[in-house]
Amino acid sequence: MPTIETRNDRCAACNLCVLACSFHHEKAFGRRGASIDIVKNEREGEVEIVILDDPQTGRRACDGCVNEEAALCVTWCPVGALLAREN
Ligand code: SF4
Ligand code: SF4
Helix, strand or coil: CEEEEECCCCCCCCHHHHHHHHHHHHCCCCCHHCCCEEHHHECCEEEEEEEECHHHHHCCCCCCCCCCCCCHHHHCCCCEEEEEECC
């Protein structure tokens, strides 16, 4: 299973990765179904990409897009802020 690496400095906070991830898990679009969060600090103007890996949060953990041809969040990120690295 690949590990998803993040480049916060590239992220445009478009949330396409969140939608792609929820589609992978649930064939529906929504933040609750995704294993990825985009956290914006409005005051500082910074963005943090958070990959959830602990199912105890009540959210789905990243499964590396098992059964997909490629990690959908990586495929759909338009700016290369996500990278799948094989372990
Ligand atoms: S690799 Fe798949 S399951 Fe993991 S965060 Fe990306 S879209 Fe979600
Ligand atoms: S798709 Fe890429 S640019 Fe858009 S929110 Fe996700 S990581 Fe950031």
